Structure formats: structure tokens, C-alpha cells
Amino acid sequence: MRLLVFNPWNDIALANGDPNFCLPAAVSAMAAELAKFPLAWADEDDIIYIPGRIIRPEIAEKITKVIPWGWSPLLKQILLKSGIPVGLLPSKDELDNIRRLSHRETSVILLDKIQQSTGYSYPSPELPRVFTDTKEAEAYIDTNIHTLFKLPWSSSGKGLYWCERMDKAERDKRIAASIKRMGSVTVEKRLERVIDFAMLFNIDDKGNIIHEGYSIFKTDEKGAYMSNMLASNEHIFAILGRYIDIRQLNILKDNIINLIPDVIKYYTGPFGIDMMIYRENNDYKLHPCVEINLRTSMGHAARRFYDKHCCAGTGEFFVSVQNDMKQFTDNLIKNFPHVTENGKLREGCLLLTPVNEKTKHCIYVMIDRI
Numbered sequence: 563m564r565l566l567v568f569n570p571w572n573d574i575a576l577a578n579g580d581p582n583f584c585l586p587a588a589v590s591a592m593a594a595e596l597a598k599f600p601l602a603w604a605d606e607d608d609i610i611y612i613p614g615r616i617i618r619p620e621i622a623e624k625i626t627k628v629i630p631w632g633w634s635p636l637l638k639q640i641l642l643k644s645g646i647p648v649g650l651l652p653s654k655d656e657l658d659n660i661r662r663l664s665h666r667e668t669s670v671i672l673l674d675k676i677q678q679s680t681g682y683s684y685p686s687p688e689l690p691r692v693f694t695d696t697k698e699a700e701a702y703i704d705t706n707i708h709t710l711f712k713l714p715w716s717s718s719g720k721g722l723y724w725c726e727r728m729d730k731a732e733r734d735k736r737i738a739a740s741i742k743r744m745g746s747v748t749v750e751k752r753l754e755r756v757i758d759f760a761m762l763f764n765i766d767d768k769g770n771i772i773h774e775g776y777s778i779f780k781t782d783e784k785g786a787y788m789s790n791m792l793a794s795n796e797h798i799f800a801i802l803g804r805y806i807d808i809r810q811l812n813i814l815k816d817n818i819i820n821l822i823p824d825v826i827k828y829y830t831g832p833f834g835i836d837m838m839i840y841r842e843n844n845d846y847k848l849h850p851c852v853e854i855n856l857r858t859s860m861g862h863a864a865r866r867f868y869d870k871h872c873c874a875g876t877g878e879f880f881v882s883v884q885n886d887m888k889q890f891t892d893n894l895i896k897n898f899p900h901v902t903e904n905g906k907l908r909e910g911c912l913l914l915t916p917v918n919e920k921t922k923h924c925i926y927v928m929i930d931r932i
Contacts, residue, residue: 563607563608563609563624563625563626564605564607564608564609564625564626564627564628564629565608565609565610565611565617565625565627565628565629565646565650566600566604566608566609566610566611566629566630567600567610567611567628567629567630567631567637567641568593568596568597568598568599568600568610568611568630568631569593569630569631569632569634569637570589570592570593570596570631571585571589571590571593572630572631572632572633572634572637572857573632573664573715573716573857574589575634575635575636575637576632576634576660576661576664576715577713577714577715577716577721577744578636579634579635579661580635580636581635581636581638581639582636582639583635583636585636590613591922591923592922592923593613594612594613594614595915595921595922595923595924596881596915596923596924596925597610597611597612597613597915598610598612598915598916599863599914599915599925601914602863602866602867602871602914602925603863603866603867603870609621609625611641611644613640615644616644616645617644617645617646618645619645622645622646622647623647625646625647625650626650627650628641628646628650628651629831630857630858631857631858632660632856632857632858633652633656633657633660633831633857634657634660634661635654635657638651638652638657656828659827659828659829660829660856661715663826663827663829663854663856664715664854664856664857665714665715666690666692666712666713666714666715666748666853667692667714667746667748668825668826668854668856669690669851669852669853669854670689670690670692670748671825672818672821672822672825672835672851672854673689673690673850673851674689675821675824675825676814676817676818676821676850676851677689679817679820679821680813680814680817688751690748690749690750690751691748691749691750692746692747692748693737693741693746693747693748693749694741694745694746695741696734696737696738696741699711699737699741699747699749700733700734700737702749703725703733703737703749704730706749706751707725707726708725708726708751708752709725709726709749709750709751709752710722710723710724710725710749710750710752711723711725711737711740711747711748711749711750712747712748712749712750713740713744713747714744714745714746714747714748715744720786722784722785723736724752725749725752726752753838753840753842753849754840754841754842755838755839755840756805756838756839756840756841756846757778757801757802757805757838757839758778758779758780758781758836758837758838758852759776759777759778759779759798759802759836759837759838759839760776760777760779760834760835760836760837760859760861761773761776761811761814761815761818761834761835761837762774762775762776762777762832762834762859762861762862762865763818763819763822763832763833763834763835764831764832764833765822765826765829765830765831765832765833766830767830769823769830771819771822771823773815773819774832774862774865774866775795775798775865775869776795776798776799776802776861776865777790777791777798777834777859777860777861777862777864777865778790778791778793778798778801778802779791779860779861779864787860787881788880788881789878789879789880789881790860790861790863790864790878790879791864791876791877791878791879792864792867792868792872792876792877792878792879792927792929793868793876793877794868797876799811802839805839805846806839806846806847806848810848811848814848814850818835818850826854826856829856831856831857831858832857832858832859832862833854833855833856833857834854834855834859834861834862835850835851835852835853835854835855836851836852836853836854836855837849837850837851837852838852860879860881863879864879867879867914867927871906871907872906872907872908872929873902873903873904873906873907873908874903874908875908875909875929875930876929876930877927877928877929877930878927878928879925879927880925880926880927880928881923881924881925882923882924882925882926883922883923884922884924885922887917887921887922887923887924888917888918888919888921890924891913891917891924891926894911894926894928895911895913897911898910898911898928899911900912900929907927907929908929909929909930910928910929911926911927911928912926912927912929913925913926914926914927
């Protein structure tokens with residue numbers, strides 16, 4: 563029996579690092595409303611962790627593995643208090659390793675290795691720069707204004723700052739505070755984004771690297787997550803193939819599988835590599851490693867849901883926030899009733915998390931009519 567845990571606050575907790583960190587109330591409320599999300603890809607005998615509930619000893623003793631969205635010291639502490647045996651949870655050294663590898667510097671290391679192994683220069687001859695000195699970071703940005711800087715641990719657009727959109731005094735103050743609090747910032751060239759996508763992987767208990775597929779996702783202008791495409795890998799390949807030679811992706815995938823053991827060590831579980839197709843001088847180019855997510859991602863969830871529950875067509879996978887979620891989803895279900903074929907979703911809207919009169923957050927899918 564596996565225990566599945568949806569802790570979407572994982573990156574916030576990793577950035578803090580304190581096992582006793584107190585999550586913002588709004589984040590806790592969101593996690594509670596979306597807790598049943600893993601049912602979308604769960605196996606028949608899996609159970610779902612519900613925040614705030616104590617797991618009865620007779621249930622806890624049947625659990626053979628805990629599979630969270632991502633690991634952090636805070637999650638370990640929460641699960642211990644919920645009755646999960648310590649033997650099912652990672653050690654302090656393992657958690658320290660996950661936090662270290664989740665630092666943006668790991669993405670820069672992998673990008674450098676990809677350049678060396680393939681001979682390509684992605685996305686420009688100069689790699690992203692990791693700065694631990696405030697004055698050095700400020701001086702570099704002053705001469706490279708078309709850049710953005712990122713915090714070491716961040717997600718869904720939080721911790722990304724477009725330098726040219728900021729007043730210099732505000733920018734320098736933010737950089738100084740970030741380096742003081744987290745030790746560094748990463749500065750990289752701003753690119754003209756066309757498509758965000760990801761390669762999805764999993765490292766099993768024997769160290770084998772399994773390629774799970776691809777995802778295309780949308781973010782807003784600040785980089786915050788909006789939705790994932792629901793489609794077959796073949797359909798996603800066809801879309802990417804409109805811009806780049808698809809053979810590049812197959813070569814890149816094989817290179818990543820060969821390189822990862824030297825970059826991500828002593829880690830077991832899912833990880834995704836966010837990539838990008840961008841435009842430069844009227845040409846479309848591939849950025850093969852924007853960042854590494856050392857956890858489950860919405861891309862993993864969308865890929866698994868589509869492969870397990872959808873029979874055809876394409877669609878989209880949304881995380882929505884509404885003041886009146888009940889009315890919003892009632893309208894969706896009324897206007898786009900879902901249709902199944904042989905037990906799988908063929909078209910329409912399907913809610914993946916429960917909704918009531920007080921709910922503010924929901925995850926749902928929409929499959930287009932064929």
C-alpha cells in the first residue's frame with residue numbers, strides 16, 4: 563500500500579529548510595482543498611494523505627512506501643506527527659541532498675554538460691551566472707540589462723525578476739536581500755519564449771532512469787503556472803516539430819539520461835527538466851535546461867492522467883482559483899458534460915478535486931470534442 567501526498571508547497575518549504583516552518587495560511591488552505599488530486603493517477607490500493615488527519619496505526623503499518631509531490635524537512639515532520647513510521651521517511655542527509663540538488667546551480671551544471679556533450683551552445687555562448695556577491699551581481703546586470711535573476715529555490719513564477727522591468731534601486735535591494743537570505747542569485751539572458759515544455763523522468767530504486775514522456779505547459783508573463791496540454795506524446799512531438807528538428811530532442815534525451823547520474827546523485831523519484839523553444843533573429847531555437855524540478859510536476863500529473871484516463875483527442879489540465887468555485891465548476895459541467903468511451907474520457911470537463919460552497923481552488927481537465 564502506497565501513501566500519496568500532494569504538497570504543492572514543496573518548493574517554498576525547501577527554500578526555507580526549517581522542519582518547523584509555518585506555511586502561509588493561504589497556502590495551507592489551497593493544499594487542503596486539493597489534497598485528493600493524486601487520485602487522478604493513483605493505483606487501486608493506494609491511499610491519499612489528508613492534511614491534519616492522524617493515520618491510524620493499523621493503516622500506517624500497511625504502508626510500504628510514501629510518495630509525495632516532493633520531499634522537504636517540513637513534510638517529514640508533518641508525516642511523523644501524522645503517524646507515519648520514521649523508517650518510511652528520508653533521513654536528514656537525504657533531505658539535505660535533495661535541497662542541495664534542487665538549487666538552480668544544478669540546472670547550470672547540467673546545461674554546461676549538455677553543451678559539452680552535444681557541441682551546441684544553448685542558448686548563447688555564456689551560461690547563466692550564479693552570484694554570491696551582491697556587488698558582482700549588480701555590476702554584471704548593469705552591463706547586461708536584458709536579463710532576469712532567479713532565487714535559488716522558487717517555483718511557478720515566484721522568485722523570478724525581469725531586470726529591465728525594475729527600477730535599479732529596487733532591483734539592487736532585492737538582489738542584496740536574496741543573497742543575504744539564500745546565499746546566491748542566478749542571472750541569465752532573457753529570451754523570447756515561444757513554447758514552454760518539459761522532459762519527464764523517474765529514477766527507480768535501482769538507479770535506472772526512466773523517460774516518462776513530454777509535457778507542454780503555459781505560464782503567464784511572470785512565469786506563474788497556468789495549465790498543461792493533455793495530449794499524446796506523438797501529438798506533442800508534432801507541435802514541437804513545427805519549430806525545431808525533432809531529432810534534436812531524441813539526441814538530447816539520450817544525452818540527459820547519460821549525464822544525469824553525474825549531476826543528480828543519491829536521489830530516487832520523479833524529476834522534470836523544463837525546456838523552451840525561443841525565437842532569436844527570426845530563428846527558432848531550443849533551450850534544453852531552463853530548470854530542474856526534483857519532484858513530481860504538473861507535467862508528470864498531466865502525462866499520467868492522459869495516458870491512464872483519456873482515450874483520444876487533446877485538451878487542457880487547469881489549476882483554477884475562483885471566489886465562487888461552486889458556480890464556476892457547475893457552469894463548466896453543465897456546458898461541457900464529460901463523455902466516456904470504454905471507461906476513458908473522450909470529451910468534456912472532469913473535476914479532479916472536490917468542490918463545495920466554500921472551495922476556492924480546483925484542478926480540472928477539459929478534453930476537446932473530436
